[in-house]
Amino acid sequence: MGQHRNALRTTAIGTVSAALLAGPAVGAAPATPMAQPQARAQAQSTAADVRFVDIEGDGGTVLKANVVTPAGADGSRRYPVIVLPTSWAMPQTEYLAQAKELADSGYVVVSYNSRGFWQSGGYIEVAGPPDIADASKVIDWALANTPADPARVGMAGVSYGAGIGLLAAAHDKRIKAVVALSGWADLINSIYSGRTQHLQAALMLTGAGYVTGRPSPELQRIMSDFLTSNLAREEEMLEWGKRRSPAAHLDKINANGAAIMLGNAWGDSLFPPNQYADFYEKLTGPKRLEFRPGDHATAEGTGLLGLPNDTWTSAHRWLDHYLKGTDNGVDREQPVRIKSRSTGEYESYPDWKSLAATERKIELGGTKKIHANIDSGANGGVIFLSSILDQFAKLPPMASIPLLPRSFAAVWQSERYSSKQMVRGTARLHTTVTSTKESGTLVAYLYDVGPLGLGKLVSNAPYTFHGTTPGKPFAVDLELFSTAYDVPAGHRLALVVDTVDPLYIEHNPSGAQLTFSSSAADPSSLTVPLREK
Known part of the structure; x- marks a missing residue:
């Protein structure tokens, strides 16, 4: 059958996959620099404080993390806190440039290596229950060990970190705002759309997981069944993916009411835009949706390097309004903002369906x-x-x-x-x-x-x-x-x-x-x- 011929190609593709995912697939690819507002470009003269710490996650699993606090923070006041889980296969320094920028503008920022990757303990659970519990544990640690304000807690992240942030918002009512960039809302409809395995995407994720982390036995079995087209176990695979899909937890997300910003690229090879747009339309709280040209994480890539970047500018405005109360107008703008692949110009719409009027x-x-x-x-x-x-x-x-x-x-x-x-x-x-x-x-x-x-x-x-x-x-x-x-x-x-x-x-x-x-x-x-x- 045809799938067996495809299987013969997996060795060669897999070799390339692991190498590529360590770069642009997880949020480090270049993107066109964009001008940031003057207010965002202002930096404090004193550097923010950076510490590398160990945080005890779910079940005692050690999570390697870094904490960035505003310069001069002495415990006399409380600051909004942002928690940043790392992307798939990325080290804990992934968000350091953004964390420093956020701290300079008045945030406590805690970024941690997702379990199973690099030096963090445990196994890769693909945003399973232990990952969601980890996010809450990190929030607990931040409130106990930093000048973080328990009434102003946010989650943000790219790719894997985006998915964990959305799922955490369904299970932790303390989370008031989420920025989810290049993430997924429906895991199955991302890499198994049309009941078809997205071969190159799956190989990249699997290869990078083995290179930089420790896939759990469950993940190893699921991916083996997926890549070998084991239809006898399809229902198990679908249920596994559903549990890890924010769309399946939509009622809880809406009930908790976090303000959610979603950003993605039109050509995302891992998480196509359809599933994000469908999810966006069903959110009932404050929400924003942005699409730009590019592939997985390329729209926000330069921001991770500390360079001017439109996506991160929007993310900071979103967090500033919903965690700091800044009246920057983001709540009054048309919430769907897209950039044409052909012209590079921005367009705004009142909702997703208005694009296709x-x-x-x-x-x-x-x-x-x-x-x-x-x-x-x-x-x-x-x-x-x-x-x-x-x-x-x-x-x-x-x-x-x-x-x-x-x-x-x-x-x-x-x-x-x-x-x-x-x-x-x-x-x-x-x-x-x-x-x-x-x-x-x-x-x-x-x-x-x-x-x-x-x-x-x-x-x-x-x-x-x-x-x-x-x-x-x-x-x-x-x-x-x-x-x-x-x-x-x-x-x-x-x-x-x-x-x-x-x-x-x-x-x-x-x-x-x-x-x-x-x-x-x-x-x-x-x-x-x-x-x-």
Whole structure:
């Protein structure tokens, strides 16, 4: 079967994975420097106090941490406190530049190495119950050992730290504000969307976990089942992921009422934007959502180096308002703020659904049959590399649409647009599929096609099915990954569907064929959030 051929590629990909994740995947990749407000650039002349300490976490596990307090803090006054769990595979010094900046502006900051990584004790639990208990233990320690104000407690973090912060807000009522950057709300819908394993993402996370930490026996078993497509244990895997998903604890998060800011990149290879946007819409407390071009943690990367950075500027404004009471207007601004991949300009909206206020359908008429197991040449690129090239050089993955072999790729195109079109939000595919086998995988790609037929990737998403009756049609509904992209005048959009992409594990048996059809009773279409600029 196709997944076995994918498994043969894992050794080579895994070698690259571990090396890459130690860099940009966990929050250290470069991002374009942005000007910070003058008020944020002011620094105190006396340096903040930095201490390295051991904190006793859940079950007595030792967590390596650093504490940064405002210069001159002598216990005569209380300061708001920010707790920063480290990103996956990152050392405890990850946030030191940001911690010093926060301390200079009047915060106590405690950053700690998440359990199972580097010199902290325990095993990697992937934001399991011990990790959430650790966050509360660190808050306890901060209130007992620093001039921290128990009424003004915040959590912030990148990637793994973001997920832990959101989950902690569901279980600890003391947390009043959260900044979650490049994190996840739905773990399963991040690396198993469309019931398809995100191969390169999973290999990167697993490889880096082994290099920098100690995966728990449970994690080792879960990832082995995941990468080998052990469907007999799928329900266990889904339940494991659900317990670690803030979306599953939404009622508690809303009841506790923490002010939550979410930030992510359009091309995040680990945690695609859809799951964050869905989660954002269901939050009932103070909230903010920001999306920028790039990949996992690249939008906030320069801030971790102490350089000017838009994402961290927003994060500080959010914390200042909800923990210090600063009247900086962040609560009166439109809460959804995005940056276009094409123009680099910011846009603001009152809510997520307003991005896609206008939708158009591309009719997917006719019948198209393709053979599985062959990569047509359409693909989502390479994890991290492709989205970073798109971020800095406006060079997304490309394909010559006229040259794609129609035996292996189904292609539909829109009319040419006479004016510039703005894609904002989430495109949705609805079609009818008939397979010659009971299982299979398809990958849908949306391209911006120029006059010469060269297509630039706008979005994509995978879809896998199991247990269908060969020869019997079934409906497929698939959300492509959300984005903000401008289609130039004179261009058209194209939908391409094939069955192989190096980003994903495919489940196409040998000799499989897929037929895509449309009927008057149930027409196939791609609904695109599109409006004229």
